[in-house]
Amino acid sequence: MAATPKRIPIEGSTGYGLMTLTMNKIVPQDQAFETINNAIKDGVRFFNAGEFYGSRDDSLLNLKYLKAYFKKYPENRSKMIISVKGIIDPVTFTPDTSPENIKKSIENIISFFPNKYIDLFEPARMDLKHPVEDVVKSIIPYIESGNVGGISLSEVKGETIERANKIYPISCVEVEYSMWSTEPLTNGTNEVCKKYGIPIIAYSPLGGGFLTDSKMMKPLRLTTVSLKLLMNTLS
Template sequence: MTGFNQLPARSLGKNGPLIPRIGLGLMGASGTYGQPLPEAEHLRFLDEAYQRGETFWDTADKYDDSETVLGKWFAQNPDKRKDVFLATKFGICTNPNAKDGMKNWMDSSPEYCRTAIEKSLKRLGLPYVDLYYVHRLDKLTPIEKTIEAMVALKQEGKIKYIGLSECSADSLRRAHAVHPISCVQVEYSVFCTDIESRKVQLLLTARELGVAIVAYSPLGNGFLSGTIRSREDVSKPGDVRGVLPWLRKGNIEKNVAVVDQLAEIAQGKGMTTAQLALAWLFTQGDDIFAIPGTSKIHRLEENLASVSFQLSEEEEQTIRRIAQSVVGVRFQALTGFDFADTPPL
């Protein structure tokens, strides 16, 4: 069985591999938006995703048990490894027991890059991953040094393709000069179009270089699914979304009204709000991929069905205009590591 043939596929960057243009973000299955899936359910969920042709899987060393569970799935299904395009990441370091408040920090140094891939491959039980991202740039390491380390990993057969996440246009250009970058993973949705701005210029630069965009949080951290109506909906144990500016008191009420307008358009087209949001993203170009995350089969099926819907140019513009009324900045803008630059060599 080859899942790549079952969903619309596009080239991941100039001369890149053909992969499904809708992937599966696996952060949520390991927690963050609520309690993580029990291991047995997690493994069954991966089975179901594979059977539906969803074979572009996105994880990271930061996603709790995600790599470990994936390792068990691949051990149980060694013949299916060739069908799965697997991406993982390094660069966000976490110490939940830190007493000095330093629970998270960034490290994109060459030394940590090598340490991180060895640990990821051990957890995954694999000799290589298809795509390796710098999850965040630490703003201390020249990007050229990071990419040189990743090129060495590629030459050793431990990774196949190189990606960046939340980088600046300048960092992307400098990285691409060292070695072709296949894609940039960045937040992109009808609620978050920062990469399009003339100030950021990331989408423009990526297209100039032939670099694909992999959109994370394409459903606005679940807000564009239409299921979040109040603060109580993001207050369950393990759900960290209460800190998102869009969902803060005073903002959430206004933003729910925006989602309701989008829901009305979706209903008129026989779509769910989530499908409308994903279809809108796909209309932005064939170089745009999306990795909505879920841990529920019915949501997975809903997301996958979005690739079959088409929007007219007028509909795309109407949706964009409505979404511009959203109140609140995106969360990454508060971290200090969005669209990160790095020092010169």
């Protein structure tokens, strides 16, 4: 029997992105674990990870860190809602949202998690070859099997969100939002998310480090992502 379509609740006004723990400059594992623990102590419940958030030598390092973290702190798994990006080739960094690659990506990701379950699967980008309706339909069997809780989208416009949400309720949408990136307010993202009550995960809100220390600005995203509902605060 098919599961009743539902959204995974996104709690709190801030979340924590795990990319910079394992990508480019690798943070020692003990320090990374302490950082995650401190975030949980501060009330953070939403975390974002990536199948390809690793080093040149090990593209799966982000997932390996999480596997080791939950082995050491199994009690913290229930305190976290984790969205995991997938379907990106770790060498070319190009997306592939074919049914075959979605299957490969999800099955790889869940193998690193307790009980082979992730809260949210997030196609990191659309490849413009496969309609978003088909992408969502390829994820649904894993929701029905109990391996995935819900669906998140990344870097999509309002029209795409609208089409995807008609197939299955979208739990959240992650997009870059800062003074330098205001596209969510003009490409329909904010409007459609407000219409359906979908939280927007606004990453890089401080301009990739520009507003905190311009000397430290790099082509990396901040690890902290804002979870404020833009449909309420910016409309």
